[in-house]
Amino acid sequence: MAEVTFIGLGNMGLPMAMNLLKSGHSVTGFDLAEDQVKTLTDAGGKSTNDINHTIQNSDVVITMLPSGKIVRSVYLGDEGLIENAPDNLLLIDSSTIDVETARDVSKAAEQKNLRIVDAPVSGGVGGAQAGTLTFMVGGEKKAFDNAKEYLDIMGGNIIYAGLSGNGQAAKICNNMLLGISMIGTAEAFNLAENLGLDAQTFFDISSTASGQCWSMTSYCPVPGPVPSSPANNNYKPGFSSALMLKDLRLSQEAASMTTSSTPLGANATSIYEEIENLGQDSIDFSGVIKLLQNKLK
Numbered sequence: 001m002a003e004v005t006f007i008g009l010g011n012m013g014l015p016m017a018m019n020l021l022k023s024g025h026s027v028t029g030f031d032l033a034e035d036q037v038k039t040l041t042d043a044g045g046k047s048t049n050d051i052n053h054t055i056q057n058s059d060v061v062i063t064m065l066p067s068g069k070i071v072r073s074v075y076l077g078d079e080g081l082i083e084n085a086p087d088n089l090l091l092i093d094s095s096t097i098d099v100e101t102a103r104d105v106s107k108a109a110e111q112k113n114l115r116i117v118d119a120p121v122s123g124g125v126g127g128a129q130a131g132t133l134t135f136m137v138g139g140e141k142k143a144f145d146n147a148k149e150y151l152d153i154m155g156g157n158i159i160y161a162g163l164s165g166n167g168q169a170a171k172i173c174n175n176m177l178l179g180i181s182m183i184g185t186a187e188a189f190n191l192a193e194n195l196g197l198d199a200q201t202f203f204d205i206s207s208t209a210s211g212q213c214w215s216m217t218s219y220c221p222v223p224g225p226v227p228s229s230p231a232n233n234n235y236k237p238g239f240s241s242a243l244m245l246k247d248l249r250l251s252q253e254a255a256s257m258t259t260s261s262t263p264l265g266a267n268a269t270s271i272y273e274e275i276e277n278l279g280q281d282s283i284d285f286s287g288v289i290k291l292l293q294n295k296l297k
């Protein structure tokens with residue numbers, strides 16, 4: 001069994017680390033928040049205050065961090081993982097970050113002959129707990145093959161996306177589409193209701209017609225048609241509007257960097273910015289329907 005170092009034990013990282021622990025690996029966790037680390041150590045994991053010492057005896061480091069800036073600070077520089085890693089260390093970054101940072105970090109690792117993948121996830125906290133996340137993985141194929149045995153424990157669907165940064169590219173494009181499709185679905189339900197068509201009837205028709213999409217059939221933004229959707233639980237996330245906005249902003253950075261035209265992505269970003277400006281971005285992203293209904297104050 002492997003020695004795993006896990007950095008970033010938040011809403012996603014903690015259950016992911018717990019699944020590695022349950023599968024028999026030895027897991028050492030590190031987070032700025034001590035209570036998160038305690039949950040891991042109470043379950044049989046280990047903690048560290050000296051990452052660069054710990055990694056000398058690790059087989060793999062997995063990071064699950066909030067932003068590209070933090071990923072840079074953890075991986076790069078004299079005190080970073082790459083400078084201090086032993087030769088055989090495998091690096092897996094599962095944070096959702098910008099493609100440029102993912103590629104810069106990978107380049108630095110590969111210059112030291114370290115294996116590294118960017119492996120962002122889809123599936124949310126529920127998927128992290130159940131070990132059913134989808135991983136979109138960029139990096140050298142050999143690094144992917146080595147990372148897969150760990151990703152298989154935390155996920156149900158592990159997809160190789162090509163070279164470094166391609167995992168992040170897939171994640172950002174998928175979530176831009178998700179944001180757009182959720183707004184479209186919310187607009188359709190809101191208009192249907194205003195035209196006198198009840199939500200269940202519209203769902204029964206559209207979910208079997210050409211308007212069908214995941215935002216409707218798995219995550220319907222109105223209460224009723226899909227019992228498991230956050231709409232039935234007062235829009236408690238799920239996937240918060242704040243995280244959706246983070247990913248939409250990443251999509252717009254990427255669009256501007258590559259001069260790609262994404263007018264709907266830009267529009268979706270400003271709609272979720274309205275939710276942020278109202279101080280309501282902790283609600284699930286399907287709560288965008290409440291913005292359309294003028295019910296977010």
Ligand code: NAD
Nearest residue numbers: 008009010011012013031032033064065066095096124125
């Ligand atoms: P979170 O804020 O709950 O957790 C992040 C953790 O990182 C926190 O516990 C924080 O203390 C820790 N941290 C911050 N800086 C650190 C540092 N320098 N060293 C060690 N620990 C540090 O966030 P989350 O919801 O777990 O998300 C993590 C990543 O996964 C993000 O990039 C997010 O976009 C992505 N993601 C989240 C979801 C979701 O539903 N929550 C879904 C898919 C992807």
